[in-house]
Amino acid sequence: MTEHEPPPIRIGVVGTGFMGRQHLEFIRAAPGATLAAVADPVPAPEAGRGLPGYEDAGSMLAAEDLDAVVIANPNALHVDTALDCLEAGVAVLVEKPVAMAYAESRRLVAAVARLDGRLLVGHHRRHHPAVARARAAIQEGELGSVVAVGGIWSARKDDAYFAETSWHRRPGAGVLLINVVHDLDLLRHLCGEVAEVQAMTSSHARGLEVEDTVSLSLRFESGAVGSLLASDAGVSPWGWDQATEETLAFPYLPDGVAYRVVGTQGALSVPNLARYAYDPAVPADWHSPLSRTYLPVAPRGSFQAQLAHFIDVARGVTRPLVTAEDASRTLALVEAAALAARTGATVDVAQFRAAIDARATEGPADGQGRR
Ligand SMILES: NC(=O)c1ccc[n+]([C@@H]2O[C@H](COP(=O)([O-])OP(=O)(O)OC[C@H]3O[C@@H](n4cnc5c(N)ncnc54)[C@H](O)[C@@H]3O)[C@@H](O)[C@H]2O)c1
Structure with missing residues (x-):
């Protein structure tokens, strides 16, 4: 630390399961942060070996002088834990999904x-460098006008993931809320708000209460259309986790692609950033050969970039790239897709949100005067 650098921020981690343990490692490796404490009813191996460990977020917040908390407990606890942290005045990085439900x-x-x-x-x-470059290519018209986008996330999760963790088998989990939420968030980030969604879901492969496979059709407010396939039961090289070198937990495949964006003047696959376009000297139609260029980006892991950004958010020097409002809209889209699958109807996403907002305004306030 030079004399001009601010002191490292003290971060506590709530939930030290699969994802929480990864956050511990990211924080340990991050310049600008100190891992101060953990909270989990099942003690992490490091708790007690020099790292203060607590049963829950409340006792950690009461005992420790923290600047920030990373929340990686089960989805059903996200909102209440985040509220406790905000009320204690600490900055919060809460894992996705931001809540169990839009309401x-x-x-x-x-x-x-x-x-x-x-x-x-x-x-x-959203913090992956390829995403910022893809978003710039789309927004600056490098592909012409976007007409369509196709996405896929399919990977076979281990059976123990479902057998050993009961919440993974129950409503509040499922491939839509656990995995597709990431894809829909990214498609919103890249292509703008989704106006309408149609969906089919299946639990055929695993036979669980929650869906394992989904197919979605999307209409964006821009007029572009999209499709998204996802499965946690199907083996494939296609999906964000296989297509990026984010973590050794999901081995990297160089031919993995997660999204294909199709515009009137070019196409782009993400995250490998292969851009396809006609030579300006030839007619721009399907009789001409397409050329492929890989758009350059400086490599950086999304989780490391996310933590660096979070440290800035905690210090109050930048606004969060993914706000509660933004994540709430992604969650509404996931729920709209689930409704579309249940009913077979096309769901208007803005109307869906407005109906829930109206019910909340009419409904009773909670015991503390909050709705
Ligand atoms: N960003 C990503 O790519 C990504 C990947 C995986 C999981 N996640 C998210 O991370 C969160 C955790 O998922 P996971 O797969 O690590 O689950 P997990 O079941 O492995 O871990 C959850 C942990 O929370 C602990 N816990 C339960 N009740 C608690 C409480 N009251 N206070 C503190 N801790 C409590 C459990 O003991 C467990 O150790 C979920 O929200 C999930 O959606 C995000």
């Missing part, structure tokens, strides 16, 4: 506004 996420959106809270939601893919 519940609105409590957090309101609390962030009421408390002027610093809260980032862990849609880490």
Whole structure:
């Protein structure tokens, strides 16, 4: 640390399961942060070996002088844990999904506004350098006007993932809320808001209460259309986790692609950033050969970039890239897709959100005067 650098921020981690343990490693490796404490009813191996460990977030917040908390406990606890942290005045990085349901996420959106809270939601893919470059290519018209986007996330999860962790088998989990939430968040980030969604889901492969496979059709407000296939039962090289070198937990495949964006003047696959276009000297139609160029980006892991960004959010020097409001909209889209699958109807996403917002306004306030 030079004399001009601010002191490292003290971060506590709530939930030290699969994802929480990864956050511990990211924090340990990050310049600008110190791992101060953990909270989990099942003690992490490091707790007690020099790292203070607590049963829950409340006792950690009461005992430790923290600047920030990373929340990686089960989804059902996200909102209440984040509210406790915001009320204690610490910055929050809460794992996705921000809540179990859009209606519940609105409590957090309101609390962030009421408390002027610093809260980032862990849609880490947005921090990947390829995503910023793809977004710039789309927004600056490098592909012409986007007409369509196709996405896929399919990977066979280990059977123990479902057998050993009961919440992974129950409503509140499922491939839509656990995995597709990332893809829909990223498609919103790249291509703008989704106006309408149609969906089919299946639990055929695993036979669980939650869906294992989904197919979605999307219409974006821009007029572009999209499709997204996802499965946690199907083996494939296609999907963000296989297509990026984010973690050794998901071995990298160089031919993995997650999204294909198709425009009137070119196409782009993401995250490998292969851009296809006609030579300006030839007619721009399907009789001409397409050339492929890989757009250059400086490599950086999304989780490391997310943590560096979170440290800045905690210090109050930048606004969160993924706000509670933004993640809440992604969650509404996931729910709209689930409704579309249940009913077979095309769901208008803005109307879907408005109907839930109206019910919340009419409904009774909670015991503390909050809705
Ligand atoms: N960003 C990503 O790519 C990514 C990947 C995996 C999981 N996640 C998210 O991370 C979160 C955790 O998922 P996971 O796969 O690590 O689950 P997990 O079941 O492995 O871990 C959850 C941990 O929370 C602990 N816990 C339970 N109740 C608690 C409480 N009251 N206070 C503190 N800790 C408590 C459990 O003991 C467990 O150690 C979920 O929200 C999940 O959606 C995100």
